[in-house]
Amino acid sequence: MDSTTVSLVQTTFKIVTSAEDGPAQLTRDIFANLFAASPETRELFPASMDVSRQRLLQAIGYVVDKLDTPRRILPFLEQLGRDHRKYGVKDAHYTAVGNAVLDALQSFTGNQIWTVEVDEAWRQTIALISATMMGAANSESRPSTWTGTVVEHKQVLRDVAVVRLQLDQPMEYGAGQYVSVSVPGRPRMWRYLSPAIPSNPQGQIEFHVRQVSGGWVSPAIVGQTSPGDKWSISAPLGALGVDRTDDRDMVMIASGTGIAPLRAQLMEMAMRGSNPRVHLFVAGTYPCDLYDIETLWQLSMTNPWLTVVPVSEEAENPWWHTEPVPESPPGMHQRLIGKVGQVVSGFGTWADRDIQIVGSTSMVQTTKFRLLAAGTPAECIRYDPPS
Ligand SMILES: Cc1cc2nc3c(=O)[nH]c(=O)nc-3n(C[C@H](O)[C@H](O)[C@H](O)COP(=O)(O)OP(=O)(O)OC[C@H]3O[C@@H](n4cnc5c(N)ncnc54)[C@H](O)[C@@H]3O)c2cc1C
Structure with missing residues (x-):
């Protein structure tokens, strides 16, 4: 043109x-x-x-x-x-x-x-x-949609649910990619979600969903999902994921349910013989927002290439969350307090790393801004969808 x-x-x-x-x-x-x-x-x-x-x-x-x-x-x-x-x-x-x-x-x-x-x-x-x-x-040969039957719906926080589904046929996706879903009760309102486990021949898939206040679809998923519900799920999209030809060490930064596509990548990497070093910063407002931290610690304990750094903006849970904060196991990084962008950039520029950021649009933008201000080269930073 x-x-x-x-x-x-x-x-x-x-x-x-x-x-x-x-x-x-x-x-x-x-x-x-x-x-x-x-x-x-x-x-x-x-x-x-x-x-x-x-x-x-x-x-x-x-x-x-x-x-x-x-x-x-x-x-x-x-x-x-x-x-x-x-x-x-x-x-x-x-x-x-x-x-x-x-x-x-x-x-x-x-x-x-x-x-x-x-x-x-x-x-x-x-x-x-x-x-x-x-x-x-x-020219696309894959199905346009899959049907997923909900087999488990677990509310892990007041506003976050983990939903596991059985697909009608296995879906091949790269760990880190995302799909669109449409749920009963909200027909034709497609929303993007990131599978939290790698693709597998059994057709099992898992999503972590945060309820957005005033949203149409996420409150329905968190509050009204039951086993047996049928979801429509579209073909995978997105380019986030581990490039296996690139052996650069990595930094992964997640906030809230943004952990899903990173966790899927880490689980896939755990099945391989050798991996680059990965620093995972997993963040939330309160300590309780790190709802998946115990899985991540377990992954780290069996995979020495993985360092997990928990980060919360507040030191204590809100008064209404009465369960105790899990202690970091011996050898694991202690939780750091602050905004995740500030904490990550406090470690240095990470200029030799491949950096992925996953979270809300504002979290991605502020974290990217912090890193750039600290001297991280823009070409090291990836997120989906790219802007
Ligand atoms: C690539 C990608 C992957 C995603 N993966 C996940 C995932 O794994 N888990 C997950 O929970 N969500 C994920 N999301 C967000 C998800 O697609 C929806 O946007 C979110 O669930 C809100 O949908 P809704 O219908 O409830 O809100 P809508 O009805 O679409 O929006 C209602 C209002 O909330 C605002 N809003 C929408 N999303 C957010 C947000 N995240 N934070 C603050 N305000 C918002 C809108 O601007 C609007 O004003 C992903 C988004 C993208 C782009």
Whole structure:
């Protein structure tokens, strides 16, 4: 795509998104156009469209922003295309969505801005997005979804549950990858979760889920899941994981249920003969938030390459959590107190390490900021999804 096309697309998108109420109006109009032209597409979406609108805007924004960097957007669009199979999206739907986007942009900007050149630039962009997503979706040979039957639901904290499921067929995923799930009671509201154990031929899978206050899906998982429930689970996504060709030592940093994809990687590494050294910083607000610490200590005791460093922001549990804080076993690192980014960067720059950060968006960003400020090279730091 030439630089004029890229510039026309980026400029028009900026005009729309910087206008007051522009992003909200754009996404409202796109879906209104889509459902008017292709009413059957309405049933691909959940009753509440908030998250779908937000995700559409984020995806278009990402592509527009990186339009001049094909090595960034093509893998992104391919992954998006493969992931969209879970919704039951067909080739015709890409054309319908593309037309809905073009019509919404044109009516928002008006004839003064929407010139023939702008129209052509956007058509090229939409064609690139559709062709890349469709190509990746159609060349995927794995199932679009698996059915998982809940076999155990264990509430390990007031707001965290561990859910174990039996899949209808084994799913191959790299430890550290994530999947989308849709649960009964919240149909078509897909949310990403990271398996907390490695892929296995028995088709067992485990998730650790934190209830987000005001959220649609996580409170239902934590509070209303029962054995026998059937979940839909999409094909794995994401690039986090241990690169076995890279023997650099590692630093893993997790907060809360962010431990899940790191724990899966550590369990997989424990099955191998030799591994790089790994420093795992496992963090929470209170000591009790380190709900999986005993499993991690056990892994560390049998795998000398693994050092586990527990971190909590508060020294004591809240008054309502009455169970005692587990003591670090002999030889294990004592719990450190502070914000995890501050604690990790206090050890040095880790410049020779491969660093993974997993947690909420704000935790990932503040931890990354702390590391960069301490002199850690940006290229050492990885997280999913990348920004
Ligand atoms: C790659 C990836 C892997 C993930 N893996 C896991 C996992 O293993 N376990 C897990 O519990 N969650 C995981 N999540 C988060 C999960 O996908 C959902 O976003 C989360 O469960 C909230 O969904 P919800 O429907 O309850 O909230 P929504 O209805 O989607 O959102 C409600 C409100 O809460 C805000 N919100 C959403 N998520 C968070 C959050 N994490 N912290 C604070 N506010 C938030 C939203 O902005 C919104 O305002 C992962 C997310 C990603 C991107």
